[in-house]
Every structure is written in structure tokens, then in C-alpha cells.
Amino acid sequence: MDHQLEHPTSHQHDRPPNPGHDRLRAADHDRDATLQRLGDALAEGALDPAEHHRRLDQALAATTHGDLHRLTADLPPSQAARDRAETARRTAKAHADKRAWHDEWGYWTGGAAIMTVIWAVSALREGEWTFYWPAVPLGIWAAVLLSYALWPSHDDH
Numbered sequence: 001m002d003h004q005l006e007h008p009t010s011h012q013h014d015r016p017p018n019p020g021h022d023r024l025r026a027a028d029h030d031r032d033a034t035l036q037r038l039g040d041a042l043a044e045g046a047l048d049p050a051e052h053h054r055r056l057d058q059a060l061a062a063t064t065h066g067d068l069h070r071l072t073a074d075l076p077p078s079q080a081a082r083d084r085a086e087t088a089r090r091t092a093k094a095h096a097d098k099r100a101w102h103d104e105w106g107y108w109t110g111g112a113a114i115m116t117v118i119w120a121v122s123a124l125r126e127g128e129w130t131f132y133w134p135a136v137p138l139g140i141w142a143a144v145l146l147s148y149a150l151w152p153s154h155d156d157h
Contacts (some may be wrong), residue, residue, distance in 0.1 A: 021065050022064060022065050022066030022069060023064055023065075023066060024064060025064060026062055026064055026067065030065060031059055031060060031062060031068065034059045034062070034068045034071055034072060035056060035059055035060075036081075037072050037075065037078060037081065038052055038055050038056060038059060038071065038072065038075075039052075040078040040079075040081055041072075041075045041076075041078065043080065044076075044078065044079060044080065046075050046076055047075075055071045058071055059071055101145075101148075101149070104145055104148075105145065108138070108141055108142060111137075111138065111141065112134065112138050115133075115134035115137065115138065118134075119132060119133060
């Protein structure tokens with residue numbers, strides 16, 4: 001399942017109106033996103049304080065997505081929203097990378113357990129403890145994993 005990370009205030013109410021969507025009832029998070037968008041517009045100089053206050057009152061009283069869309073339709077794209085979306089994307093990527101790193105070491109541990117059992121059964125069958133051959137593939141595998149930590153890929157863009 002592929003999900004695009006988008007901050008809820010980035011473009012949620014900047015889309016072209018969809019007649020069916022505009023009639024849907026707005027939820028609290030929709031009003032919150034519009035309030036954030038209006039705050040961004042005030043901070044970026046797109047709204048003066050009086051207009052900002054008027055639109056805030058209308059956003060709090062809005063009942064449909066169309067009501068909310070009309071409050072932000074004439075605003076320029078928000079740099080603050082883009083910055084928040086980028087921060088959220090980077091944070092999600094960092095968490096995903098950390099999860100993947102832990103998963104890889106889990107696979108390595110599983111491989112180590114399986115190879116050690118194979119080595120031990122073979123050694124018991126032969127009646128002598130021979131060279132611990134799993135050290136070779138496990139060492140190479142661990143070196144590759146460590147190389148990813150020491151020299152990470154910079155494929156963010």
C-alpha cells in the first residue's frame with residue numbers, strides 16, 4: 001500500500017472545488033486545518049488581522065467542506081505548510097529507515113541461529129567441533145549492514 005505523506009494543512013482546502021465533496025459535512029479536523037491555513041496566511045502577510053479574524057469566525061461556524069474551501073480558495077500556497085509537510089516526510093522516512101535497520105539485524109540474527117544449528121548438528125554428527133564456518137557469511141553480512149550505517153545512502157531527492 002503506497003501512501004503519500006501530506007500534512008493536512010498543506011493543500012487540503014486549496015484544491016479545485018468538487019461539487020459532491022463541497023456538500024459533505026466538515027469535521028473538527030477539517031476546521032482545524034483551515035484555521036491553520038488561515039494562520040499561515042496571516043503570518044505570511046496574505047491576510048490582514050481584521051480579514052483573518054473574520055475568516056476565523058466563519059471557519060469555526062462552517063458546516064461543509066465547501067464553506068471551508070471558500071475561505072482559503074483565494075490564498076497563495078503556504079510556505080509554512082510546505083515546510084511542515086517536508087518535516088513530516090523526513091520524520092516518517094527516518095522512522096522507516098530505523099525500522100528497516102532493526103529488521104535487517106533481526107534477519108541477521110535469524111540467519112545466525114539457523115547457520116549455527118546447522119554447524120552444530122554437523123559437528124555433532126562428525127564427532128568433533130570443526131571450524132565455525134558460519135562466521136564467514138555472518139561476518140560479510142554484518143559488514144554490509146554496518147557499511148549502510150557508516151555510509152548511508154543520500155537518495156532523498
